[in-house]
Amino acid sequence: MTKVETVFDKALLVTDKGEQAVKDAVTAIRNAMRAGTANTKGKGEVAGSNKKPWKQKGTGNARAGFRQSPVWRGGGVAHGPKPRSFEQKLNKKVWSLAFRRALSDKLVAGEVIVVDKFEFEAPKTKFMAKLLKDLGVERTAIIIQKEVDETVLLATSNLPCVDYSTAQALDVYTLLANRQIVCDQAGFDALVARLAK
DSSP states (O other): OOEEOOOOOGGGOOOSSOHHHHHHHHHHHHHHHOOOOOOOOOTTTSOOOOOOSSOSSSSSSOOOOOTTOTTSTTOOOTTOOOOOOOOOOOOHHHHHHHHHHHHHHHHHTTOEEEESOOOOSSSOHHHHHHHHHHTTOOSOEEEEESSOOHHHHHHHHTOTTEEEEETTTOOHHHHHHSSEEEEEHHHHHHHHHHHHO
16 A cells, blocks of 8 residues: 555636635534424423412412423423424535545545555554554544445444545535545545546
8 A cells, every 4th residue: 555646637626716615515414413302392292281289369479370381390381392303405516516625635635545545454454554554644534445345344444533435425524524535546436526526
């Protein structure tokens, strides 16, 4: 495994537009991760009778019609959260522009490292850790390949700051969440192909 120079058509880079698209894409991806399972009971769902706690007048207390009132302890929650989806929809052109801008920024910043190919004697974490150390990767990184290689995937899975993805499955959020991209030549060519679309 030797480091190779990143060779691609510089005209494919998108650096003059797409900042808002990147923001919208990251927001949409993070919102899609939300469970949306928070649930509270309104005054109509809290257990209790419809009996008036005390008579309307003459007691000196404030008027009260039912014990499920939101102003009472144990009562319902006014305008509380209900299970819902936080999913946001973006059109295909926005997704494409966001990815192209994010990848372009990585390429311009020199945060993409390409090796000729990944070859390990066995699917061991120590082999991947040594490779990354030799490449000078000190912080978060993502390993990119064109197709899933089980040996590389297993060698990566126990490294806490290293992700793994195929070039086609890589999204904007994962791309930005990792400081560096380490890919083989086939994986890099697949990324450049997405950049050209």
